[in-house]
Amino acid sequence: MRKRQQNSESRSIVLAQITCDYELKRSNARHTLALSVSKQGLVVHAPWSLPLTQIEQFMLDKSTWIWAKLQAQTSRAASVWSWYDGMPLRYLGTEIRLNVSAHYREITLIDGILHVPELSVAKIMRWYQRAAMAVFQQRLAVFATQLTRLPVLRLTNARTRWGSCTSAGVVRLHWRLVQASVSEIDYVLAHELAHLTYMNHSPQFWRRVAELYPVYQQPHRYLREQGHVYHQMVAELSVTDDF
Numbered sequence: 001m002r003k004r005q006q007n008s009e010s011r012s013i014v015l016a017q018i019t020c021d022y023e024l025k026r027s028n029a030r031h032t033l034a035l036s037v038s039k040q041g042l043v044v045h046a047p048w049s050l051p052l053t054q055i056e057q058f059m060l061d062k063s064t065w066i067w068a069k070l071q072a073q074t075s076r077a078a079s080v081w082s083w084y085d086g087m088p089l090r091y092l093g094t095e096i097r098l099n100v101s102a103h104y105r106e107i108t109l110i111d112g113i114l115h116v117p118e119l120s121v122a123k124i125m126r127w128y129q130r131a132a133m134a135v136f137q138q139r140l141a142v143f144a145t146q147l148t149r150l151p152v153l154r155l156t157n158a159r160t161r162w163g164s165c166t167s168a169g170v171v172r173l174h175w176r177l178v179q180a181s182v183s184e185i186d187y188v189l190a191h192e193l194a195h196l197t198y199m200n201h202s203p204q205f206w207r208r209v210a211e212l213y214p215v216y217q218q219p220h221r222y223l224r225e226q227g228h229v230y231h232q233m234v235a236e237l238s239v240t241d242d243f
Contacts, residue, residue: 010224013056015067019164020067022059023043025043026046030045035062037070041228042069044059084098084119085099085119091179093184097112100117100118101117103115105117128178132177136185137153139186140189156172157174162223164192169196179230186216189213193212194206
């Protein structure tokens, strides 16, 4: 009997000009390619010896299906969200509590309690966006000495990626990422800053990520596995940069 061989690795691919992270699972017991999407993200199941080029071509051919399923998964998670006084929220990797109180004229975070004068989802989301921009700017300052040029920082509400970088030097980070830990934020920021030098995901690109943030691998892995929870907060809002 042939010995069972299988392994799993985290990878990324550009589908429709958007970077898509996925888990590649190989097995010598499998003879065909298959895709699956869950709240943990995209998984590609492949035969043990199938070349990566064939796997990625298969993914490119199925890119429309992949993005449709990923977006549907995000919408499904958001549809069960409900808002109430005392509910738990996330901020910088910790749990905070929502407190609706007329004693506060504006939204204020004090000792893990987010005090709001009224239960206005739109106003809470705007607070998150302002907080995200402030945090991201602080973290960018930490990387500044390693950069030959500073990017223009913007927020994004894209459902399929945490950040992006243009050849013109504009870095966009998803405002929902402010719910994550500082290490996760730093990984995403380092990832996008590396694109200022390499507009691809070549070995040179990942070496640049490691130069900027040597301990990126663990937060990268955690964000891939648990990052879907940051999309559960319902907010169909436009993102502005007027902060």
